[in-house]
Amino acid sequence: MVRTNELSASACHTFVATEIELNLELRRLDLSECLLNKFMVDLWFFTHDTPRVLEGKNCIVQPSELLCIRNSGPRPSSFVDFPSRSRECFYGLPCRLHGWSLRSEPRRVFDGIIFSNELDLLEIRWKELHPYVTKFVIxxxxxTFTGIPKPLYFAENRGRYAFAENKIFHGVFPGRIASYGSHEDPxxxxxxxxxxxxxxxRRAGISxxxxxxxxxxxxxxSPxxxxLLQWCDGVPPVLHLELRHYMYSFEFPVDYSSWRATIHIYSQWTQYRHSRQTDLIxxxxxxxxxxxxxYLKEFVFKMTAYSHADRVRHKDFLKYSRIQNLICRGDDLFDMLPEEYSFKDLIKKMGPIPRSASxxxxxxxxxxxxxxxxxxxxGGCVRSPG
Structure with a gap:
């Protein structure tokens, strides 16, 4: 049964049949904010002889260009933006909105990370992505990158991630301890x-x-x-991801300046890099x-362990009282000016990050x-020493 106020029933039936022919198993979805095509529609789907309800309310899309050029901002210029249209009304529609086609089955997904000590964020990341990822490669x-000995934090806390155990592929890299007075580039x-x-x-089985x-x-x-990218064909082989940047917690949203993360359609030439690799985002x-x-001790660890440890110019920078004060103010731990590409953006970002209650x-x-x-x-800015 299809009801619409702008399209004929036969047109909608054809649209539905196309999806059913792809043999996709649909689940109950809320269409209250979905993008369709300038019409309101309620659909009653039958797939695999099982009735599934799709409830549609005000499913209207505003026409817009698929691509736009952003030539300024707090990230390297000249990225070509793909608007993210991945909120699903049902499988296949987001692919078409991007000019891509729907696959008959999803791609396998490998999530590769180099881990330091972010135990809480790792749990959030893996819980968010678990339904879609084939292997978590860690x-x-x-x-550390600065040659300081550190525990194998993941190995010691692996039981915390038992929910993903059958997907985890863990490796240990034998780091080098920096000698006293060494100035090796982190x-x-x-x-x-x-x-x-x-x-x-490769050992994890990526193909x-x-x-x-x-x-x-x-x-x-985001899931x-x-x-979107595992279900669509025609996706560019490499895409940067524009991520909303937060500092210290989700109480302090900075901007959309984070661009280094990438998603690749894996090939024999793919390299694990954290730098500019394409013009598409x-x-x-x-x-x-x-x-x-x-914990405050985790802040100190990262400040001294990661590649920008040279920003710790004074021992006082590592005092717990100072760090706690800066966290709750949304101010910079390293007492540095913002990294921006124009004086306009530099001036706009000087001072503490505005709080968000959202x-x-x-x-x-x-x-x-x-x-x-x-x-x-x-409201949760106060940290314990740990």
């Missing part, structure tokens, strides 16, 4: 980790045509993004939560477990 080392050590990840992915997510642990693609594709830690459009697992992760939500 590499950790016994030293970015060189980081590059060695990324080279090692290429081999780990040509699979979908590969390349991002840091705190750069989390809609992953589902998928808009509003997830979240990047920087320095989003539960918990809308953040990871669903975080909201479902608000008490456990209250330090990541508005």
């Amino acid at each position: 590499l950790e080392a016994n030293t 970015f060189k050590l980081e590059a060695e980790h990324r080279i090692a990840m290429n081999g780990l992915l 040509v045509g699979d979908l590969l997510i390349i991002s840091d642990t705190d750069e989390i693609p 809609h993004t992953v589902k 998928l808009s509003d594709a997830g979240w990047h939560c920087s320095f989003c830690f539960r 918990a809308v459009h953040i990871p669903a697992y975080l909201i479902e477990n608000a008490e456990k992760f209250k330090f990541l939500l508005p």
Whole structure:
């Protein structure tokens, strides 16, 4: 049964039949905010002889161009933006809105991360992506990028991620301890980790045509993004992901400047890199939560361990009282000016990050477990030492 106020019933039946012929199993979906094609429609689907209801209310799409050029902003210029249209009315429609076609079956998805100590964000990431990911490939080392010995945090806490155990492929990279007075470039050590990840992915069983997510642990693609790209054909072989950037928690949204995360259609030439690889970027594709830690000791660890540790110019920078004060103000831990590409943006971002009281459009697992992760939500800025 199809009812519409602008299209004929026969046209809608043809539209439905096309989807059924693809032998897709549909589930109950709320269409209250979905994009269709300038009409309101209620559909009653039958797939595999099982009735499934799709409820449609005000499903209207505003016409807009598929691509637009953004030549300014806080990220490298000249990216070509793909508007993110991954909220689903039913399978296949988002693909067509991007000019892509629907696959008969989804691609396998490999999520590859180099892990340091972000235990809470790792749980949120894997819970969000678990229904769509084939393998969680995780590499950790016994030293930091700056050559400081560290525990294998994931290995020691692996039981926390038992929900994903059958999908986890874990590797250990033997890091190098920096000698006293050594000035070895931490970015060189980081590059060695990324080279090692290429081999780990191959051992995990990745194949040509699979979908590969390349991002840091705190750069989390949304489930809609992953589902869109695994179900569509015609997707570019490499896409950067525009992630909404947050600092310290989801109480302090910075902007949409995060662009380094990428998704690849894996090929024999794919390399695990965290740099500019294409001119194409998928808009509003997830979240990047920087320095989003539960304990003050974790802030100190990252400040001294990651590739930009040279920003710690004074010992006082590592005092818990100072760090706590800056977190709750939304101010910069390193007392630095914002990294921007124009004086206009530099001036606009000087000073503390404005607070947000909103918990809308953040990871669903975080909201479902608000008490456990209250330090990541508005009003939860106070941290314990740990």
